[in-house]
Amino acid sequence: MTVQPKMKTTVKALFAGAVLVAAAPGMALSANAAEWPTENVRLILPFSAGGSIDRFARGLTQHWEEFHDYAMIVDNRGGASGLLGSRTFLGSPANGHYLFAGIQPTLSMNIVAQGADFDLDDFTFINIEQRDYTSIVVRADSPYETIEELVESIRENPGSVTMSMATGSGTHLFGLAFLDTLDLNPNIVTFDGGGEQRTDLLGGHSDAAFSSAYGDMTLGDQVRVLAVSSHETFPGWPDAPPVNEAFPEADLPAIGDNRFLAVHTSFAEENPEAFEAIVASYQEVFNSEAYQAHIENLGSDLISGYYGPEESKEIIYEIHEVVERYGDMLSGN
Amino acid sequence: MFDAAPILEGLGLLADWKVMSIILLGVFFGIITGAIPGFSTPLAISIMLPLTYPMSPVLGIAFLTAIYAGGNFGSSISSILLNIPGSPQAIVTGFDGNPMTKQGRASEALGMAVASSAMGNLLGAFFLILVMPLIVTVALMFGPPELFLVGVLGLTVIAALHNSFLKAIIAGGFGVLLGTVGMTSTGAIRGTHGYFELMDGIPVIPALIGLIGFSELFYMLQQRYVTGGSAQKGDSQKNLHSLLYGFGRVLKHPLTVLKSSTIGVIIGALPGAGATVASVVSYNEAKRSSKKPEEFGKGAEEGLISAESANNASEGGALATMLSLGIPGGLATAVMVGAFMLQGLIPGPRLFIDHQGLVYGIMFAQVVASFFLFMAGLLVSLYAAKVINIPTIVLIPLIAVFSVAGTYAISLQMFDVKIMLVFAALGILMRKYDYPLIAVILGIILGPILDRQLMRTFQGAGELSIGIFLNRPVSLILLCMILFCLAPIAFKIYRNTRESLGFARRT
Amino acid sequence: MDFMRQLGKKGGEFAVPSIMLAYATYYYLEVSSLPRREINLLLIQPVYFVMLVAFVILVSAYIYGLLVGRGAFASGSDAADRKITNKISTLSFAVLTVAYVFGIEWLGFVISSWLYMALLLMLFSVKSWLIIVIFPAGTALFIYLTFDMWLSIPLPKGILL
Structure with missing residues (x-):
């Protein structure tokens, strides 16, 4: 279910556009600097409203909205352990204004155990914001x-x-x-x-x-x-x-739920500057005082961090390998 | 056991005009959306869910529980008037409610429904307040074997649903099998035919809307008006009179209300069962203990009253389990778990410890909602009764389009609408040959519970044996209850078979 | 062979249970072929077995009744007093509805709903052109405004709206 978008005035956007056009000659030197966003942004969440990733996404978009002139809308598309929403995201326009918030290894499990018709490299990762870990727990x-x-x-x-x-x-x-x-x-x-x-x-x-x-x-x-x-x-x-x-001999990878942000790979490859702009914008929000205070308040600062696109990708692919190793067991064999 | 401080705090949270008005708003919204065929109560709650994010916890939760309460009654309106239940729990209300409409007693039926709903809701709320701390302890005793037996208990009702025991069994079995479709928690994918959309199972609401709602439209086509060839005469004055008369009729059956509400609360508290099962079991029990059981299904007051009070009371039970354990009782409470988490609260054992005042506030909000339900219900019913005077040529296209829109809106998938069509076709076929539709719906609802809990019982013990059930005190009790419920049915079958065989021998 | 004729005439009686049993059998076999059979079939097996037994008893009782000459099987059910008398309208309604559902993805919700309702009204012999056009348009628009605009539930938009 979608949230009612904040109706930002288009006048403001038009004005900004006009200024840009007027300043265009002066900007010719920095033609590589991309503007993002240029319209409302939708964050597609392949899980229903109310889960932990939903709260994370809503908190993030609320703060992120303050850093630019457009609305950021969370779009819940739950179903089939995130598979349906992932497909919805991949079917949406790859114009940088559709973002994806997912969970790893759930995403890899969609691919390996559920036979999803997409691949890990269809996604380009911005950051793994939350890294939760597994606990082996008993009653007190x-x-x-x-x-x-x-x-x-x-x-x-x-x-x-x-x-x-x-x-x-x-x-x-x-x-x-x-x-x-x-x-x-x-x-x-x-x-x-x-x-x-x-x-x-x-x-x-x-x-x-x-x-x-x-x-x-x-x-x-x-x-x-x-x-x-x-x-x-x-x-x-x-x-x-x-x-x-x-158990030192076990040498197990540190696996848990990793909540990440991503964009379409097709978009990131064709618009590297715009992608940089998105990453930079996100980094700004994440490091801002207001947002850090927010996650501290929630207590999720314990598991939140900024790893950046490269390191996030490494971690995600590492986990994917583990998923593949256990593919059979995950499919009910 | 009862601390004055958090109770007063809870009451204090309610003494706020904002909270009061949002409860009223929620009740109205719930009633109206519930009454629109195609627009189910879980959908109404999930639409409003994101809007509660910026609200304070008591405001947001009170709003959503008010919608739930309103919806429980609202869906009965369309069930009574049009024989198209707005949500699953209203199916049973229509068993007697719709015949009453056809007998010209529509407003009376609505009046009874309002009163039963409000009272059921109130009783459920009282139960919630008084007993909730106890529920945690009891509910924790229910492990997979017990929960499986709870599902079986719900199933036994299917056997008594219909004159033809065999038809009910086949339909119910079919429903249960449909309920097992999807991806299991071991990763096995069953019966999805490659459709990713079926991985979470066959969606209940589209199946319900198609099987019962849309198929009803085909029968509506045969007549000029919902009640037959001509419109019912009546005016507001007469409607009001009938409504209040209906209300009075409920007061003449205090025991039925009490018993049904109790059944409703208990079943509502059991995970996975929900308002639908509550209404069916309550109805069944009322029929069994009635002096005139043959009237059930033809406009018996007790039938309607027992169904309505049970399904509203079940909300109290479902909230109890949800608040104390974080386990949803049905579709609607599942959405509400999400509402809590959106507020940063984790429903569960700690919620009562850490936020006692808030929990009491929510429980008292239910009491307030009951009174608002009564008032709003009467008001809406006054105008709703006029719907039956709208010719079917207008109603059918309207309901058809709303059903499609409402079904689509659940998960934003046209796939759900196509499922609705498939079930509509099945519904028409089943109606033609007199097979109980509710058996299939009950099967689809209970199937997942039965399957999952049985699987977990097997996983936990390494194998499946009757010994598992006999060794645990709670499951032993449940087994006895099941046998107790099955006994009259077995007896009836025995008698019927003897009769028919004896009859055949005479010729 | 009066018996055979009777069976054929009332054969439709078995349509529902046969369909249900057929699907159940197919489903059972499909799940049986999955790995870890015993865990997947825990519930399905007994339920299927019960269905099978019920079906067999149902059919046998019916045939027995026919042989003994008691004829009417469904004599107890008066739910069949709701018959589908208007066969053509009913069929057209069914066809239109299916076309509508598939049309939504192509033409978009608003336009398809408008067309669907208008065609239905024509099917119901509504004479006034004004009603046939305005009423569906109003309804479709109302739903669009409520769902898409107010509640932010985007309705399918095909090539049109």
Whole structure:
């Protein structure tokens, strides 16, 4: 569902245009500097309103709007774990005024496990703004105090330990990688979303869960996080060791949900200056005091950062490789 | 157990003209959109959802829950008058509501619906306030095996839906199979025929609008007016009189209201069940315990009252589970979970601890909404009753176009509209040969719950055995309830078979 | 062979359950061929089995009734008192509706709705040209303003509106 666009006056735009035309001769020297945006911008979100990525997108667009003269509209197009919205985005005009906010590895899972008809290189990434990590979590009154205890228990009695996963998300992928690398075979219960998974854990129906490290913070002292997937300690769970510290031989990639912004590759390739302008504009917003205060207020500053197009692309492709490795299991085999 | 401070805080949040007016606005919006065939309540809530982003939490949530309450009643208007339910939960209301319209008792039916809805809503709200903290503990006890049995309990109703038990079974089974279509949480993709749009399953609202709503249009075509060959005479004065008479009739059935509301709240609280199942179970129970069960389906007051009070009361239950656990009870509450998260609040066990005042505020807002529902409902019904005097040649194109627009608006896909057409064709066929449409809808709604929870039960135990269900106290209780519900049906089948065989032997 | 004739005449009785069972069978077989069969069929298998049994009983009971000479199978149902009498109008309505739905993507919502309603009104023998043109136009426009403008739900725009 779309938000009512802010009706910015076209007079303002016309005036700006007139000034530009008048100043054109003077600007001939800087002909490479591109103006962005030149019309209202739509941010397509392949998830329904209300999720964590929706809140991130709305917060961002509200602040970003202040930095230029046009409206930025969030367009929710949920369905099929983000697949439908991704296709909608790719079908939209590649003119730099349609942006995409997605989640990795969900995007790669669309491609590998759901047979999506697009590729990763159809997207050019601006930034991964939020990097969440996976937590291995148990209920506060669980007998497991450390991750080693849990792993040992699984090794001794595979059929008697139940772990839950939320499919379609980064935590699922990490869970698969973790179990596969350490060669563990607990009973795995799958859920469609984090909410159901958490309730199941709190009700004691599963022994442990692969969940979102940041998301679990809302449960506070009702749960205990045994380990996190990040390579360094996760600020929200200072007592939980990174998995690779507990099991150095595993050498697992730091996987979780990564929320990113992207544009059409076709647009970025044909209009490199305009793309630069978009990136620069975004960077300005991200680093602004107002926006930093906003994310601090929400608490999401713990997982937010600016990596830039190049590094973001690297991280995303790295995760894609992991998805491919587990492609079979992700497709229900 | 009850702290004075947060309760007062909650009340204080409501003592604001902005909150009051937004609740009134929400109720009106819900009623009117609910009444328009094609425009479903979950759609109405999801349209308004982004608008609540800048609002304060109590304002935004109260607004959306008011729409939900209004919509529960509003969808009954079109169900009663036109036999086209605006949303799934209004289907059962029409079982008796529409025959009443055909008997010339349209305003009376509407009056009953208003009163039942308002009272059901109020009772649901009281339950919510009094018992919500308890719900967390109880609901957490429901793991996959229990939730699966809840689904089965909902299914048992299908067996009693129709004279022909076999037809109901086949239709219901078909619906359940349709409900399993989509991508499972293990990654397997079933029955989508390559359509990405079906990965989340067959969309319920387009199926409903097509199966019941659009197919009804084909039957409407056969007559000049909705109620037959000629228009009903009446005027505002008479309508008002009938409305109030209907309201009075509800007061004559206090036990029905109470019992139905209780059933509604409990079922509403169970994850995934929702208002539709609540209304069906309540109706079934009212029929079973009535002195004149044969009148049900022909304009029995108790039928309408039980359905309407249950579906509004279920909102109280659904809110309880949603607020305390963050699990949605149905489509509408799923959207509302989103509303909370938009406000930066995570519905769940911590919500009550960290924001007690707000939660009480939301619960009291429900009480206010009940009163506004009553007033707004009466007002809208006064004019709504006149709709049946509009000739079908005008109604049909209007409803057809609105149905298409409303179906498209859900996910902005023409695919949904085509699904609607397919189900419309099925609906016509089923109506012609007298197969219960609601069995298919119930199947589609319950199918996903049954499938997912059974799968999780299997995953958690490594295998599937009856022992799993017998070893857990809550599932044992549920099993007994299921058997209890099935017993009368089994008995009836036994009796019928004996009769027909005995009858055949005589010739 | 009075029995066979009766069966043929009332054969339509089996249209619905046959379609349902046929789809169910196809679905069951399709899912069976997916990997990890036992987990995918957990619910589908018993439900299908129940449907199959119900279908068999239904057909057998009917044939039994015919053989014994009781004839009317659906005698209990009076829901069939709503018959489709106006066959031509009904068929035209169906065809128009399908054309409308597919036409939306081509011509856009507003224009298609306008055309659809106008044609329907003509089908219903509305005589006044004024009504045939104005009423649909008004409705289509109203929906456009409400959905597209006010609620920001963009309606499909084909080559026209």
